Amino acid sequence: MAKTMVPTKGATLEQIKEIIETNNVELLHLQFVDIEGTLKHVTVTARQIDDVAAGKIMFDGSSITGFSPINKSDLYLQPDLTTFAVLPWSVEEDYSEARFLCSVKNPGGTDYDGDPRNVLKKTVAKAKEQGYSISVGPELEFFLFETDEEGRPTAKPQDNAGYFEPSPHDNGEKVRLEIYRTLKQMGFTIEALHHEVAQGQHEINFKYADALTAADLATTYKWVVKTIAKQFGLHASFMPKPIAGINGSGMHVNISLFDDAKQENAFYDENDSRQLSEKAYQFIGGLIDNVKNFVAVTNPLVNSYKRLVPGYEAPCYIAWSASNRSALIRIPNTRGAGTRVEIRCPDPSANPYLAFSVIASAGLDGVNRNVTPPAEVVEDIFSMNQAELDELKIENLPSSLEAALVALGESELIKETLGSHVYNEYTDLKRGEWDSFRTTVHGWELEAYHTKF
Template identity: 70%
Template sequence: MSKTTIANTTETLAKIKETINQKNVELLHLQFVDIEGILKHVTVTVEQLEDVVEGKMMFDGSSIKGFSPINKSDLYLQPDLTTFAVLPWTEEPGYSEARFLCSVTNPDGTLFEGDTRNVLKKTVERVADKGYTISVGPELEFFLFKNDDNGYATQELGDKAGYFEPQPHDLGERVRLEIYRALKAMGFTIEASHHEVAEGQHEINFKYADALTAADLSTTYKWVVKTVAKKFGYHATFMPKPVFGINGSGMHVNMSFFKGNENAFFDPSDELQLSKQAYHFIAGVLENVKNFVAVTNPLVNSYKRLVPGYEAPVYLAWSASNRSALIRIPAKKGLATRVELRCPDPSSNPYLTFSVIASAGLDGIEKELEAPAPVNEDIFHMTEEERAFRGIENLPGSLEEAVKELEAGEIGAKTLGEHVYNEYVAMKKAEWDSYRIAISSWEIENYHSKF
């Protein structure tokens, strides 16, 4: 560890201790995610801060999905001091609680390869070896459903408002306001908040960040949204398609590579103001997206949103403005130049999602892949024959197909590492098999009385 790093760590820890004293923090939640991106935590008293900072807090990895076998179950939590935050909903006179997001380590102090946060760290390092840093701006949509008297989610949507509608139609506006306040208190920079297209659907946008920070923010965002919504009697879900017949929820991922303070995707002399690195990045994502969509869209339900023939981001094409293409280049340029991938959904593990997108884009840069011509026509309203003539392919149509593509390609194993890759594929195959043999309400409704 360099002298600068030690000095920064010492300064950060001193600020944390000052905040702990000012806010009367008594409990510390040490948070991490499992292979699916589901948040976990263990709670300790503030008196154990020194042991926490030194990474001495042990837990049973065999009880966490996708982690360790029972004979190698001892794992440790190493907090990222930059993620320290007091939880605003716990604050009361003389008392509060705080959290750290942690990386998981082995008993010898090395990074545990089954921790998806560590997967993203390695991807960031691989990109850094080529001279780049990764900037990510995710946009996570969610639905609010009413809870019953026992606090459990119902199928009743929280409101019947539409896109950008205010109160009195948008009954979730007050919930979003409290979510905004909580996120701001925890260090987020919020850029926008609004009702989305579907009834009961919402979005709150936060400022882009480096890849690891953006994944940490996404994880925190989902937790805060659910926590605050419950206080208002709502269940917030990031399920991609919770209601048939209306829009599903996406997680558009805006990504760019930087060299120092310069955006490597920007070239003012190009017609679209895109650099050759940007074109190669686009080509790399299009080349690999079929092989990583099982990561960015990880559920059986994800493919109820990604359906060809509807207005869904399933067509393998790119455009500078066309929202019917899988990849879009937003209008803002200069430092804001970025590539927007529109297929990911918010049920995905952000650490893995950002890893595979960055890795695919870097492949395109390393191999100098040529991007196809942009498609500026409305792909949604093309016939199947027109799309075939233009060579516009679809994403896989089911989780089963997506997992087969993941196994057929190289990007998954290369990016995720042996441990996470093997655990992930096995988990998704089991998930598909469970779905495949289940009897659905549709089958009962259509067959039970008829046959």
């Protein structure tokens, strides 16, 4: 019989200790993310499990991007027991390793404002005060690239297969299957896995969860995908647009509100022509109103805006539809308990904790202000010319990280959602990124101008 590698829902510390003993766990990785969503961890021995659970493990926050100044560097890690998992690739006969995802605490035990996980926890708590629970189902695409003799990533995709193609054309199938097995052992419920549209591009979908768990899963997913790809001598990239001229990678975010008092999906109304509730329309209206202001968070790289261009199925036009995939926001066909809103612009380079926070806050803003969304667009937006777009008053998303940062700075809602610490650190970081890009002489410029002028 296979050993248990993850605790059951609501497991106690004692049950986790039993799993540690049964699996001969020697090391515990205490994981958290920096302001960009990059996974970090501090490793301790399993015999320190009681101190770990009590939040007594300290680390230097001054060395983490967007965290503490050097004169206030001592921070603590408080593990979320529900995130415990033995790492399948570490398992040997008498040895294994495990991990916890953690929230970051101040020395006095309060939540640290610079921790992205705490930002999402505050957003969830605010929604709870209004009577809602937030569910999120992200869909993260990625590329597999070959590596050179020294293990460094190349620009060559691992295969030339297309959408839904099987082996032998899909050389990544065996990698996806190993990722699937690993995620399953770590407690994921996998719903689908397949080759995506572009060469070397893949997607593995996992079941929706409450917003915080979904962000934990997305963070773990990216780590596992990269780890397993490396075992096959490949590089997995969540860069939004790694190859010019083909589709980029998105992170479609499916989100819904659950009415805690009525114990039902707040977006479903069987009497509406689309079977959507008034709150669903208001939530859509909130997303439409605020998307320009939060796209710097959901699409955080200079490279993100090379994906958000016409011609590659990326939604760069601000519109919504009950079915039209060319719209920025669409409503998947499922109704009843599964009724949800899908926002299609985010990409997988985003910090999921911050991305889910700003999306949820934007939608709830629409609910709180009783916002009526614009008319649904059922036509193919990708085929429209500028005059047709103007006639329907369909606007574009910001076309660069610089423009997105300007829009971010105009929104008190998003500033409040992120909190002053994260907002200031994040915008400083991203302005620096844009300035670095802006002042760099790129290969395209040399090719276009070097001999011409």
